[in-house]
């Protein structure tokens with residue numbers, strides 16, 4: 001029997017639990033400091049057992065996943081170092097930053113256990129166990145940050161357990177991880193939040209901003225809806241890297257300032273050409289850190305029952321919708337439905353099905 005304890009069964013911990021629960025000889029235990037959360041984990045069937053006793057969960061575990069906000073990781077690692085853990089126990093985390101947690105674990109002496117930093121590089125702007133999914137990590141990258149002192153055998157055992165997530169495991173140096181994650185995830189989150197708040201300011205004087213901002217603006221700022229506590233902790237933890245990135249960002253935006261001041265059309269063209277070329281090298285279907293929205297738009301006449309018909313057609317073909325939104329529906333004006341799916345596969349299948357049934361589907 002392999003026992004896995006998950007501390008913090010939210011979006012990330014809950015998704016790991018769902019990948020493992022029900023596998024042969026596997027027991028998944030959830031820990032929360034809140035009794036109401038423990039009840040919820042059990043009710044939703046995400047874990048086999050849940051408890052508010054950290055020690056009880058930790059001391060029977062072969063693997064411990066710390067899936068709490070980054071700001072709480074160190075206190076948990078320190079607590080774990082005082083317990084009588086099972087010999088060979090592997091402790092890992094799911095935090096979005098890796099250097100400080102690796103440093104903390106290195107400074108402690110676990111008698112029987114090994115710490116290996118981890119970061120499943122997939123997620124969403126949603127949070128809580130309600131948003132957990134057993135498919136979250138499929139084909140995504142899952143970073144591990146062992147260092148020169150980490151026994152290979154421990155890394156191999158963790159990799160074997162993580163095969164249940166169907167993620168691609170990659171080993172990266174913790175400091176390099178924080179620089180890369182800073183540029184491709186943390187900086188974009190700050191940019192999305194700033195952009196939304198800039199427009200929010202204009203909207204206070206004219207609410208047409210909000211009305212006209214739907215569609216593309218909403219898509220590119222989706223990540224601005226991330227959990228405030230989770231993101232507070234990530235940004236503060238990685239602040240040294242992020243301050244450098246913000247300075248570079250400011251240099252990038254200043255290039256636009258001078259291009260506009262000088263009405264330098266050639267430079268604008270070149271900036272778009274250069275960005276387009278680099279962007280086209282990024283594989284489209286791979287699951288990246290910031291996931292694409294698996295959305296399509298369907299023009300629908302304003303017939304009663306049309307939405308039910310579309311959702312039943314999808315359901316009958318086992319295509320799972322994750323969200324549905326009516327963008328416009330007025331008499332004599334075709335409505336637009338935005339359909340969201342959890343994966344590119346579901347989206348592709350929906351496009352084929354709905355197009356074959358005569359709907360006008362666009363991306």
Ligand SMILES: NC(=O)C1=CN([C@@H]2O[C@H](COP(=O)(O)OP(=O)(O)OC[C@H]3O[C@@H](n4cnc5c(N)ncnc54)[C@H](O)[C@@H]3O)[C@@H](O)[C@H]2O)C=CC1
Nearest residue numbers: 008009010011012067068069070094095096123124127128
């Ligand atoms: N949100 C995302 O897309 C991703 C997040 N991460 C990382 O995963 C970790 C968890 O994030 P999410 O699952 O998104 O957050 P979440 O808010 O969905 O889940 C966090 C869980 O931890 C519990 N929790 C909070 N403080 C706690 C404490 N002091 N003691 C015990 N439990 C506590 C919460 O009740 C909740 O169940 C964070 O470290 C985050 O940086 C990693 C990859 C993606």
Ligand SMILES: O=C(O)C(=O)Cc1ccc(O)cc1
Nearest residue numbers: 096122123124125289290291
């Ligand atoms: O919503 C998205 O696409 C994300 O960016 C999710 C995400 C958030 C935090 C991470 O450390 C990794 C991925």
